[in-house]
Amino acid sequence: MQRTAEANGQTRGWVVGRVAGAPVVVSRSWLLAAVVLTFMIEPVMRRYVPDAGVQTYVLALLDVLLLFGSVFLHEVAHALVARRRGMEVHELAVTLLGGHTRMGGSGATPATSALVAVAGPTVNVVLAVLTWLLWQQLPPGGIAAALVGSLALANGFVGVLNLVPGLPLDGGYVLEALVWRRTGRRSRGTVVAGWSGRVVAVAFVAWLVLLPAVRGARPDLPAVVWAVVIGGFLWSGATQAIRGAALGRTVDALRLTSLMRPAIALLPSDTLADLDSFDDPTLEVVLLDVEGEPAGYVDLGAAASVPGEHRDRTPLAAVSVPLPPEARVRGSLAGGDAVRAVALASARTPVMTVLADDGQVVGLLRAQDVIDALRTG
Secondary structure (H helix, E strand, C coil): CEEECCCCCCCCEEEEEEECCEEEEEECHHHHHHHHHHHHHHHHHHHHCHHHCCHHHHHHHHHHHHHHHHHHHHHHHHHHHHHHCCCEEEEEEEECCEEEEEEECCCCCHHHHHHHHHHHHHHHHHHHHHHHHHHHCCCCCCHHHHHHHHHHHHHHHHHHHHCCCCCCCHHHHHHHHHHHHHHCCHHHHHHHHHHHHHHHHHHHHHHHHHHHHHCCCCCCHHHHHHHHHHHHHHHHHHHHHHHHHHHHHHHHHCEHHHHCEEEEEECCCCEHHHHHCCCCCCCEEEEECCCCCEEEEECHHHHHCCCHHHHHHCEHHHHEEECCCCCEEECCCEHHHHHHHHHHHHCCCCEEEEECCCCCEEEEEEHHHHHHHHHHC
């Protein structure tokens, strides 16, 4: 029902298998959903199978399991189409509110996004048609007819709901893809689909709660609960999408050369007196090894604390901080490529050297400056 971005962490729960090379996770919250739905569906089962007695709870639980099986097939469809279109599938999860497929990759296009989105609801619509046809062949009033009929209704509801054009529903990803294709900007599509999702959330609550109240009907508790749960889910997902689009614009505008601090390259054997000759106490200094590769940087605070009478005898190596070989990024990187490069380098050190395309040192970059730019952008 919902796709999540690559940056999200893995769902906590039990890994029960693998699909498209990705783990299938049943979250701990699913147990709560199964119990709640069982008690909500039991009265419906009692109405259709009045002679079943307490077995209606067993039937309701079986109905819930079949429903979540349909949700799982929905996510499998997302995963298989995504894999077919060259995307990386990281996880399929069955959760409190249904499920999600976590995927990523740099090759996403509007067409791929739309196809992946449509795949899930298509499975539910097909299941709804098949189970409805089967239901017509069953004798009315029996257990089988009750289970198959409820499964047809549930799949029809899930399929149609997910085709509504508003994030985080699959139809929202289709709308996002259309705007993305038209404008060339995915973030613009996300904002449009996100606001559409907010409208859908409000309309859904109004349909289930406000409209019956206006007509003078008594509030139906299950309907109110569903309205609050699903409406809240839709509003929250739409809001997250809008915020994510703002972050995406910030990422797209990110340039490492605008965040780095200009630096010069010197040798560890050079002295603080050599550094003083540049007449710029804020100039960063990168130290090169014997092969001319960045190996460390000068701690300017430590360098400033050395008395003047000792500066011509104090090598820069004495006030330096070593840098691992991975602490290097290209200054020409921008956007998502820049963020990924900084994230990879910062796993080893919070400070990294910025290199020109010819390998020359042009600056020193601190991961915190990138983080601050993303937060304030």
